[in-house]
Amino acid sequence: MSIGVNLDVMLAKRKMKLQDLAALVDITPQNLSVLKAGRAKAIRFSTLEAICKHLSCQPGDILFFTEEDTARRE
Amino acid sequence: MNKISRVSGAVLLLLDAAFYTFPILLVFSWACIETACAKKVMDCLLYAGPVCTPDALIGLTKVRWTPFTQFLGFCSSVLAWAPAYGGLHYLRRIFAHYKEGAIFSSENALCYSRLGQLFLLNAFIALPLSDGLMVAAVTFSNPVGQRYVCIGASTANLFQCLCAGIFMVVSWVMLEASKLAEEQQLTI
Numbered sequence A: 001m002s003i004g005v006n007l008d009v010m011l012a013k014r015k016m017k018l019q020d021l022a023a024l025v026d027i028t029p030q031n032l033s034v035l036k037a038g039r040a041k042a043i044r045f046s047t048l049e050a051i052c053k054h055l056s057c058q059p060g061d062i063l064f065f066t067e068e069d070t071a072r073r074e
Numbered sequence B: 001m002n003k004i005s006r007v008s009g010a011v012l013l014l015l016d017a018a019f020y021t022f023p024i025l026l027v028f029s030w031a032c033i034e035t036a037c038a039k040k041v042m043d044c045l046l047y048a049g050p051v052c053t054p055d056a057l058i059g060l061t062k063v064r065w066t067p068f069t070q071f072l073g074f075c076s077s078v079l080a081w082a083p084a085y086g087g088l089h090y091l092r093r094i095f096a097h098y099k100e101g102a103i104f105s106s107e108n109a110l111c112y113s114r115l116g117q118l119f120l121l122n123a124f125i126a127l128p129l130s131d132g133l134m135v136a137a138v139t140f141s142n143p144v145g146q147r148y149v150c151i152g153a154s155t156a157n158l159f160q161c162l163c164a165g166i167f168m169v170v171s172w173v174m175l176e177a178s179k180l181a182e183e184q185q186l187t188i
Helices: A007-013 A018-025 A029-036 A045-055 B002-031 B036-046 B067-100 B106-139 B155-185
Strands: A002-005 A063-066
Touching: A007 A029, A007 A045, A018 A029, A018 A045, B002 B036, B002 B067, B067 B106, B106 B155
Parallel strands: none
Antiparallel strands: A002 A063
16 A cells, blocks of 8 residues: 655646756755655655645645555556 | 765775785684794784683693694684674675765664674674684693583673674664654655
8 A cells, every 4th residue: 555646647737847846846856756756755745735836736636545556556 | 974985995994904814814823823923823813812621721822733633723713703704794894885975774784783693693602612612622632531622601701692782772773763764865
């Protein structure tokens, strides 16, 4: 069981690059890449808030729960 | 970080030198035990003092060695020094990690745990067996009835157990801390 991250899907929908979002959210591209790859252990509410604000989406559009170990929705 | 890297590199060089020269010294001192040079190496580097037998204290350089007793003595030395040599191997790994900048990693915690296990191995297996074998080696040439094998435990064994316990606790703390640090690092 794990929480998956759909950040790449939202970035594609909003036609935004990872580096641009990282600059807007004020975190490093490396950290955002960790989040995108599903390797993050935790996310701060402040970071989630900033991501949702700049991607104009809800937290559920970025995060999902899955019974499987993989963190990506096909 | 550069300072840690430089000092770790220097210590690693010393440990590497000890790691590669120690077996050579051990083999040389036993192979050429009758020579003055080997006796000096044995007295100064390899052995802390005489062997305690039920009859007397016998200095290793004072014994009349035969090939068989030399082999027994060599086996005893290998048994006695094997945990220390293993410890040297793990210390090299620790300082290699320090040199690369990985200070509080789980690999280092595992190395400290292995050091603790080596202390335990030394206390319960290596020390008693090697002491017994060494007593057998130095008394083997004695007349029948004066040859001994001694297996025992002393304060030295207790001290090894204490060191083992301390190393294992330290490694457990480091492992838990490295998990916390990893979690912190992966909190976005």
